[in-house]
Amino acid sequence: MIIDTLQSQYGATPHSVMWLGTRFLITVAHHRSAAASVGMVMGLLATYKYPDDRQPRAPREAAFRLVQPSLTIRDETDYGTQLRPGVMVSCGVGSGQELLTFGIPLKDVDGELYVTVCSHRFPLGEETVFHPTGAHSVIGKVTAILGETDISLMKLKKGIKYSADTFGTPTTGDILLTRLKHPEHLLIGERVYMDSPFSGHCDGLVSVVERKCVPSDEPIPRLFWITIPWIYIGKEVMSP
Numbered sequence: 001m002i003i004d005t006l007q008s009q010y011g012a013t014p015h016s017v018m019w020l021g022t023r024f025l026i027t028v029a030h031h032r033s034a035a036a037s038v039g040m041v042m043g044l045l046a047t048y049k050y051p052d053d054r055q056p057r058a059p060r061e062a063a064f065r066l067v068q069p070s071l072t073i074r075d076e077t078d079y080g081t082q083l084r085p086g087v088m089v090s091c092g093v094g095s096g097q098e099l100l101t102f103g104i105p106l107k108d109v110d111g112e113l114y115v116t117v118c119s120h121r122f123p124l125g126e127e128t129v130f131h132p133t134g135a136h137s138v139i140g141k142v143t144a145i146l147g148e149t150d151i152s153l154m155k156l157k158k159g160i161k162y163s164a165d166t167f168g169t170p171t172t173g174d175i176l177l178t179r180l181k182h183p184e185h186l187l188i189g190e191r192v193y194m195d196s197p198f199s200g201h202c203d204g205l206v207s208v209v210e211r212k213c214v215p216s217d218e219p220i221p222r223l224f225w226i227t228i229p230w231i232y233i234g235k236e237v238m239s240p
Helices: 002-010
Strands: 016-019 024-027 044-049 088-091 098-101 105-107 113-118 128-131 137-145 151-156 191-196 200-214 224-234
Touching (some): 113 137
Parallel strands (some): 024 044
Antiparallel strands (some): 088 128, 105 113, 113 151, 128 137, 137 151
């Protein structure tokens, strides 16, 4: 019935319609679609998302993990100089080392390549990055911290290549990472994916997007607000 309403009253044909319990999530052709201007449909709230307008990638063979992580198995494989998102890296050596997951490759305005890592795992004075653990090779150093985002940038050593393609999975293949997405642009019902050496591939759904005021002990004229996406992550998540 909602599809008939959108077609008859607004002249719009949605790509898909999903009921999320409190609202409709409607996929429309583009941002200028007539349907995208409709905030209420049949007396119920409706939000909108837009299909990926990038050109489809040509079929090709994906790279797969040599060890599939599980609840009891970690992928501590040394992938040498051919690295990609989801491989294990570490800060420090011995019993004090911190293990974490590599992020995505980014380039600055001069074309210099960096890779994202979480800031809290690399305190001041511990900027050296190892792969896969502290008992293995040094692959680079953390050179910049991006404000309060908990994202740091590391510079790879010469001779190390970093792919923007994730490890492949039997169901999704590999995913090409192109940019960091602003949390305010996440939509309820949008699919998200995670791949780490500790859990392997997981997928999920954005369930709630919250705006929260951040308390401050400083005498500042205004308080800061942050966007908090609430995401369910699991194995073989189905659409609601």
